[in-house]
Amino acid sequence: xxxxxxxxxTLFSGxxxxxxxxxxxxxxxxxxxxxxxxxxxFDSLLQKHEALRHYFDMDWEYGKAESxxxxxxxxxxxxxxxxxxxxxxNQDPWEVLMAFLLSQNNNIKRIRSMYERLSxxxxxxxxxxxxxxxxxxxxxxxxxxxxxxxxMGFRAPYLLDAIQNHEVLSGIADLGDDEASRALQTIRGxxxxxxxxxxxxxxxxxxxxxxxxxxxxxxxxHYPGRDASYFAPYAALAQQYLFHYERTQGGLL
DNA sequence: GGCCAGGCCCCAG
DNA sequence: CTGGGGCATGGC
Numbered sequence: 001x002x003x004x005x006x007x008x009x010t011l012f013s014g015x016x017x018x019x020x021x022x023x024x025x026x027x028x029x030x031x032x033x034x035x036x037x038x039x040x041x042f043d044s045l046l047q048k049h050e051a052l053r054h055y056f057d058m059d060w061e062y063g064k065a066e067s068x069x070x071x072x073x074x075x076x077x078x079x080x081x082x083x084x085x086x087x088x089x090n091q092d093p094w095e096v097l098m099a100f101l102l103s104q105n106n107n108i109k110r111i112r113s114m115y116e117r118l119s120x121x122x123x124x125x126x127x128x129x130x131x132x133x134x135x136x137x138x139x140x141x142x143x144x145x146x147x148x149x150x151x152m153g154f155r156a157p158y159l160l161d162a163i164q165n166h167e168v169l170s171g172i173a174d175l176g177d178d179e180a181s182r183a184l185q186t187i188r189g190x191x192x193x194x195x196x197x198x199x200x201x202x203x204x205x206x207x208x209x210x211x212x213x214x215x216x217x218x219x220x221x222h223y224p225g226r227d228a229s230y231f232a233p234y235a236a237l238a239q240q241y242l243f244h245y246e247r248t249q250g251g252l253l
Numbered sequence: 254g255g256c257c258a259g260g261c262c263c264c265a266g
Numbered sequence: 267c268t269g270g271g272g273c274a275t276g277g278c
Contacts, residue, residue: 015259100260103258104258104259104261105258105259105260105261105273106258106259106275107259107276107277107278108258109258109276109277110276110277111258113276113277148274151274151275151276152274153273153274154272154273154274154275155274188262189260189262191260191261191262192260193260193261194261197259210259211259212259212260213260215259243259247259
């Protein structure tokens with residue numbers, strides 16, 4: 001039978017900028033391969049490519065987490081009802097680091113286009129219009145002015161520092177959440193929010209709780225005086241639900 | 254055509 | 267350590 005993942009809310013809730021959907025077909029480059037599927041072919045895709053089960057996080061306790069969060073309060077109940085099946089992907093840490101360096105003082109539309117631009121201009125061709133996001137090794141020769149020419153603006157030095165210090169990522173998996181966050185923040189342009197995005201979306205840290213402008217509004221409105229611990233042990237999933245719900249429903253009520 | 258955006262840096266107090 | 271200005275660029 002079909003899996004319980006909700007593809008639209010999973011792929012278009014701002015945790016990844018790699019996917020497009022056209023005529024019911026989802027497409028992106030994942031790990032140097034073009035992945036292309038429809039909701040009908042999703043199950044067979046997973047059977048064929050075992051690694052994608054992990055990418056889509058198919059084997060985590062979503063049923064349990066959804067029930068828990070839906071019972072926590074009315075607002076979460078609505079968000080979970082609206083987007084039940086929202087998964088948190090297991091993305092490549094390097095790509096998440098770069099994507100969320102792009103995200104600061106920016107909007108999702110433009111983050112997507114900047115991410116796509118880096119892929120097309122600096123990444124390896126896969127097929128058709130598709131390019132893989134460039135690996136750090138492919139970017140070693142690049143300069144700040146190169147990045148500015150590509151429209152990266154004031155984020156160019158941040159991207160450059162990430163390129164030069166990408167080895168920080170190799171140690172993150174072994175660290176606890178707080179230590180990992182601190183280590184990530186040694187990269188220029190990575191603060192608490194970007195670090196928590198990397199931990200949530202690339203390292204499966206379920207207590208990470210990215211607080212951006214949208215989430216600050218949500219917390220003020222619906223959870224005054226509370227913090228991530230209120231949503232434990234499912235803070236990251238709660239955050240993703242609340243963020244997406246706020247952005248799409250305009251935070252009604 | 255201004256306004257503003259999944260923050261962070263930097264510099265005052 | 268807290269607060270506030272500045273930041274490149276383009277979508278709206």
